[in-house]
Amino acid sequence: MADFNTHLAVAAVSGGVAITALMVAGVADAQLGLSGFFAAMIGGVLPDVDAEESWTLDLAFTLFALLGSFFVMLSQVARLSIGELVMLWLVTYLFIKLAVCELFIRCTVHRGIFHSLPAGVFFGGLTAALLYHLFHQAPWFCWIVGLFVTGGYLVHLVLDELYSLNLFGEGGTSSSLGTALKIWSNDPWAAFTMYLAAGMVVLLTPGLPDVLARLFSHHTLEAMQLRMWPADVWFGMPFLYNVR
Known part of the structure; x- marks a missing residue:
């Protein structure tokens, strides 16, 4: 290819x-x-994006994790403190970047x-x-x-x-x-x-x-x-x- x-x-x-x-x-x-x-x-x-060692996969999930965690954090701005918001952002980011990405790799095959x-x-x-x-x-x-x-x-x-x-x-x-x-x-x-x-x-x-x-x-x-x-x-x- x-x-x-x-x-x-x-x-x-x-x-x-x-x-x-x-x-x-x-x-x-x-x-x-x-x-x-x-x-x-x-x-x-x-x-x-479905290649396990793909630069595209890493970049895609990094951007997805950044955007996803940001929107989750924004949804809780009215009721949480700054410290809680930062922790929520970090946990969401790590969950998407590590857990969701790993699940995606296991459930997909290249091509x-x-x-x-x-x-x-x-x-x-x-x-x-x-x-x-x-x-x-x-x-x-x-x-x-x-x-x-x-x-x-x-x-x-x-x-x-x-x-x-x-x-x-x-x-x-x-x-x-x-x-x-x-x-x-x-x-x-x-x-x-x-x-x-x-x-x-x-x-x-x-x-x-x-x-x-x-x-x-x-x-x-x-x-x-x-x-x-x-x-x-x-x-x-x-x-x-x-x-x-």
């Missing part, structure tokens, strides 16, 4: 091109552009259901749901960022499958072919749970049909097409004529 740097670089380039197109079409501003760009890079490394299309939908929907319910962002912003997470996720899966084909090496295709870009897994319960979770997070955040309608509207696609190449000369330099 592709290494971490390759996944990150390809996801960054793909996300950068896509968000540039949206900004040119006038449907994304600089804030959304930057958020979408980083979302694509995050999505590009997320599928490796399992987290290396699949429904997992990409789940993480994109989860991103949109968190942005909407915790940070009170507009559905358009939430779903564009979420879709870029899913897009980066898809880039990762496709790259792994291309590397499994061993196009530039010897020895034929790898035994891992077909284990990355899939819609099911060898564990039916895990697959069913992932589909259920993906459907729930998508339903938790409103506005997806409207976002997709605007994203693929005639106006947006036409604006992209009109700005695909310069109308006359490149970079405003007369000697660089545009030849189509």
Whole structure:
């Protein structure tokens, strides 16, 4: 499979091109552009979260533990002292970072259901749901960022499958072919749970049909097409004529 740097670089380039197109079409501003760009890079490394020795797994659970313990602490600010709040934060952080992370490792296998299309939908929907319910962002912003997470996720899966084909090496295709870009897994319960979770997070955040309608509207696609190449000369330099 592709290494971490390759996944990150390809996801960054793909996300950068896509968000540039949206900004040119006038449907994304600089804030959304930057958020979408980083979302694509995050999505590009997320599928490796189920690898036991993965840098992605450690970072993901560190961030999850920090955010989770912070929100638990905030929920008790009105009734606990500072000392109690600090202890509550620390206990919650250690519980998530050690116990929940260990449980996750024991219940998952690399290239399992987290290396699949429904997992990409789940993480994109989860991103949109968190942005909407915790940070009170507009559905358009939430779903564009979420879709870029899913897009980066898809880039990762496709790259792994291309590397499994061993196009530039010897020895034929790898035994891992077909284990990355899939819609099911060898564990039916895990697959069913992932589909259920993906459907729930998508339903938790409103506005997806409207976002997709605007994203693929005639106006947006036409604006992209009109700005695909310069109308006359490149970079405003007369000697660089545009030849189509």
